[in-house]
Amino acid sequence: MKKVLLITAIMVAALFVACGKKDNVLVVGVTQFEPMNFLDANGNWTGFDTEFALAVGERLGMEIQFQEITWSQKFIELQAGTIDAIWNGMTANTVDSATGRPRHEDVDFSYSYMLNTQCVVIRTDRVGEFTSAADLAGRTAAAEEGSAGDTVANEVIGADGSFIGVVAQIDTFIEVKSGAVDFAVVDSILAHQIAGTGDFGDLMVAELSLGARQEVYAIGLPIGSDLVEQINNAIMELYSDGTLRRIAEKYGLEESVVIGTQPISSMH
């Protein structure tokens, strides 16, 4: 019995031995989100935000580590210090449906670096049902829980519609493909990349005007972080010397890269 006790105690103690976090490492929280952050055939992170983060890291002399997270837990991750930045095509000027607050109240944002809108994804064979934004009211919609699409979807379906919140944006594509929902609301940056390709070949982006306002992507950092200014300076440098544009061209995003320096709180 004593032996069992001792062995167990040693094994439990061994579990809690933690190694300290290294300085000069920026842990970037990401989810799989083509074309921003995704794994290539060799299992390495690639995509626009991936290369962008690495370029900024190089400017700041910091090592960048990518940590996959669950999107609805992004603010908890940042508060807990398990990541140092949310840098994953995050819409800055929106209310986060998980917290019910504008996102700029939970993080400090860098300059915005990309334009985005929310768009509607439907099954191609049902395109006739959706001729105007009014056709979306009262339907069943899916979006990623806590995403900008979540907020827009709930607006367009109105009081009679029903909403399905899923864990990842990509899950909304399965919901639409299987017919479990009528449409999905996702980032146009993602929708144009994925809808119509691979197993999602029978999906399309509906040509509907949602009246959704212009959204911008920005990097989320802990409130009061002194990294905001350093990262902003690096962004301006990478923009002026053309690095950012070169990265954008690799992913067909050159039209979307626009640097915005005004505070996010003024863009609601």
Added chain:
Amino acid sequence: MGLWNVTLSLWSGFQTTLLLFFLTLAFALPLGLLISFGSMSKFAPLRYAVKIFVWIIRGTPLMLQIIIIFYVPALFFGTPISTRFIAAVIAFVINYACYFSEIYRGGIESISNSQFEAGQALGMTKSQIFFRVILLQVIKRIAAPMSNEVITLVKDTALARVIAVVEIIRVAENIMSGGLIWPLFYTAVFFLLSVGILTLMFGFLEKKLSYFRA
């Protein structure tokens, strides 16, 4: 991505699944025995403390326990657990040790008291009686319920992805992000094979222990 490349990718995730599975067993099997001793203790405060602990762990979802163990130390005490995987292992070990402890308790209490008395009459110490007389009989009696728990554990490992531990289902979901759906369903093959092997192993174990039948 063809079948072979998908299999390789999923296999890399399944290694994490297997590691989580074996580490959980390695720590939870002895810890569960310790907890079962606590729940049978003659010292009432310890007995009640252990029973309340088991109630809390069995009374809350494992997924919630994983989230709490990973985020609470970092959020409230500023000391993050070194890796997500270790946080998942801790949560699984505590959870499964509590379930195991009740199976152990049932097994130990099913052994007739006369065997303890006979051991004492022969001058054996308490631990001699337990390890030399009782334990193997207990193992035989609990083999079937334990196989249930162990098989459940294989599949529960999928819960670890709630804190972004990249196990096999998370890998499949990531492949889906690139526009390929079938690998998610294909993960079932990995689980079925593992559970098949475990079922055969438990059948073999029960056969080996069958000579205890009086």
